[in-house]
Amino acid sequence: MAQTTANRELVVFTDRDFCISGDTLWLKAYVPKELQRYGNIVHLQLESQTGNLIASRAVKCNNTQAEGFIAVPDSLQTGLYFVHAFFNAQRSNGVLKCTGRSVYVYNRFEEAIERLPVVEDKAAVVTPESADNQIDIDLEDKNYRRRDEVKGSINTGDNEFVYMVASARIIEPFSHKNSGFMRFGMKDRNTGIPPFPEEDGVLISGSLSNRETGDAANSLVLLTVTGNETYFDYYYPDSTGLFHFFLPDARGNANLILQPLAVGDKQFDIKLTPNFMSAVEQLKFDSTFVNPKQAEIIENSIKGTFFNKLFRGVSIRSKDDFEMPNPYGMPFYGQPDNHIVPELFIDLPNFKEISRELLIGFQYRDRNDEVTFRMLDYGQDRFFDTEPLRLINGIPVFKNSFFQDLQSTDIASIDLVKSERIFGDLRFKGVLMVSLNDKSNSWLAQQPNVFQLKVPCIEFPKQANYNPIAEGRTQPDTRWQFLNEVVDSNEKWPFSFQLSDVKGDLEIKVEAITKSGKLYRTSKIISVQ
Known part of the structure; x- marks a missing residue:
């Protein structure tokens, strides 16, 4: 009844x-x-x-x-x-x-x-x-x-x-x-949005396509929430190119960085799906x-x-x-082995000098105008044979040229992880995280396959003001x-x-x-x- x-x-x-x-x-x-x-x-x-x-x-x-x-x-x-x-x-x-x-x-x-x-x-x-x-x-x-x-x-x-x-x-x-x-x-x-119960968070859905052909793509999509250097997530789109992310306890307008991993010069397009009935x-x-x-x-x-x-x-x-609290309680890559604050040391003119003077267990190689990074694997007492996960303000970076001209006065802190770390089914051969004093991320402008989107999340509580103005x-x-x-x-x-x-x-x-x-x-x- x-x-x-x-x-x-x-x-x-x-x-x-x-x-x-x-x-x-x-x-x-x-x-x-x-x-x-x-x-x-x-x-x-x-x-x-x-x-x-x-x-x-x-x-x-x-x-x-x-x-x-x-x-x-x-x-x-x-x-x-x-x-x-x-x-x-x-x-x-x-x-x-x-x-x-x-x-x-x-x-x-x-x-x-x-x-x-x-x-x-x-x-x-x-x-x-x-x-x-x-x-x-x-x-x-x-x-x-x-x-x-x-x-x-x-x-x-x-x-x-x-x-x-x-x-x-x-x-x-x-x-x-x-x-x-x-x-x-x-x-x-919008049949692509799953009937997911949103509990203290919002679901973000979208689609990935090949820019040249317009066909659906299923390359791995990385998500970073700027303003929260510790939040990172990823999604493998389905055959129709659909992907979904859940942002826990996210309030206000979130700045999202979405990055599909490209092979070669392939270009992608990303389109978010509005959630409405x-x-x-x-x-x-x-x-x-x-x-x-x-x-x-x-x-x-x-x-x-x-x-x-x-x-x-x-x-x-x-x-x-x-506002978005850190859901992990620590950086998503775990506790770093070294945390370096450059302002405590002498000013250095570029990242090559910074790596030589301050980053123990980190190798900066410059050969034939190509820069490569290698991280020491503490467990094996040798350097990894592939590059570490590189982050600037929490955003994955795949071009080492972004680091070359960084001076120590540009950098707030550097984290080094000198071991293999696992996040879901992703594997990182060490981690280099550089946090800049400038959080505007202007260095991302005009970069291919990097999509910066502003997305409204849970609204901050507000109350209507029906009272007369104070001036009387x-x-x-x-x-x-x-x-x-x-x-x-x-x-x-x-x-x-x-x-x-x-x-x-x-x-x-x-x-x-x-x-x-x-x-x-x-x-x-x-x-x-």
């Missing part, structure tokens, strides 16, 4: 019914316990009417809740868009069901909006049932003016709700009427005229967003922050959103927020879901004069 009545769908809540291009759309997702076997990484995505992926985020869920944001592109066209969520491991389920949201986007450069699309497939629209008898929104006052403080409480009493979200916003009539919850049937459009069937849409009153409010909201950014700044800035009443306040929080299951949940300079009808709303997946809603509308 419990199996049949439990909800098995992710349910997405948005902090608004519409947004302006360039805005930040804040999302919350209810994660039923029955779905937590799929991992703890939820993918949130924004999709167009035609099924094209606009933007996506990977967020870590906490028990039954996941929350994050989507930065709406500044150039996004006016129209109707859809937000939904999924676990990567749900790809094996065939058609995936999710309760998401429709959201209108108004392009901030558009002078006049006359017509907008509406969903014609009413069967896809989910209308929440009334929760007026179960949830009470109690306000201290009845009349409000601009910049007043709204105080009240949400009384939930004894009910069956497992998740509730309270929000408050000025109503934009068109989106308020025509947007809302929608039930999506989604399907994996798309609607199984395209919805049917109609378009309707926007009446003059609605058009005026939309125009005012666009202007208000401009002033909000002018005085408050951008709420989410694009950052290159990245000396600057205009054009906020439209004031509240978006998960309601505690306590019988009485207090809330408060300060209104802005925007006049109009304000809706304070509570949306709730039961264990069986039924949606409920109650709201209270006040007039801001």
Whole structure:
């Protein structure tokens, strides 16, 4: 009985019914316990009417809740868009069901909006049932003016709700009427991505091909995560050229270096596969005229967003922050036999002098304009007959010319491993690791078969800021959103927020879901004069 009545769908809540291009759309997702076997990484995505992926985020869920944001592109066209969520491991389920949201986007450069699309497939629209008898929104006052403080409480009493979200916003009539919850049937459009349960990490998938012929290639692909000199991995692509890497505990935007091992002058191409799900069937849409009153409010909201950014700044800035703890507890090649810090010694002009003076057990050979390296094998008291694994800032290097002109002042440290080391089924005849003071890795520019890619991983936790600016009443306040929080299951949940300079009808709303997946809603509308 419990199996049949439990909800098995992710349910997405948005902090608004519409947004302006360039805005930040804040999302919350209810994660039923029955779905937590799929991992703890939820993918949130924004999709167009035609099924094209606009933007996506990977967020870590906490028990039954996941929350994050989507930065709406500044150039996004006016129209109707859809937000939904999924676990990567749900790809094996065939058609995936999710309760998401429709959201209108108004392009901030558009002078006049006359017509907008509406969903014609009413069967896809989910209308929440009334929760007026179960949830009470109690306000201290009845009349409000601009910049007043709204105080009240949400009384939930004894009910069956497992998740509730309270929000408050000025109503934009068109989106308020025509947007809302929608039930999506989604399907994996990228069949090459395996249904891997992402637990505290993200899966990166891609394909390798021969640049000249375009055919799939299966040469070994090496992965290095820059900014983390100890992380290294590899993958043997299958016959179709597909490869996959899992990045544990990677947060923020990762800089990846992918290197297919080439024989001779063979050139490769690498293409990463975006991780998203798309609607199984395209919805049917109609378009309707926007009446003059609605058009005026939309125009005012666009202007208000401009002033909000002018005085408050951008709420989410694009950052290159990245964190990824060392999963090995040591360098992937093990503890080095020697760790040399050149700044403790006399300055040396090139790597040949550095190897002679500082690197005991390392051999630098320069014959016929060709440089070769050899590492001493401590176990056999002889030098290996092949070159060691060479690394600069943790990145494998296959041309010794990169080392020749390095001065001791360029180098932070050098690690030497003077024995055979095994990583998976790879075998290294010693290891030379050079860590530079300069971590930009500009020396990789224009190198063949070296692909530098920026990949978003787990999003850093961030919270929306709905509060007025600290300067107070000396600057205009054009906020439209004031509240978006998960309601505690306590019988009485207090809330408060300060209104802005925007006049109009304000809706304070509570949306709730039961264990069986039924949606409920109650709201209270006040007039801001």
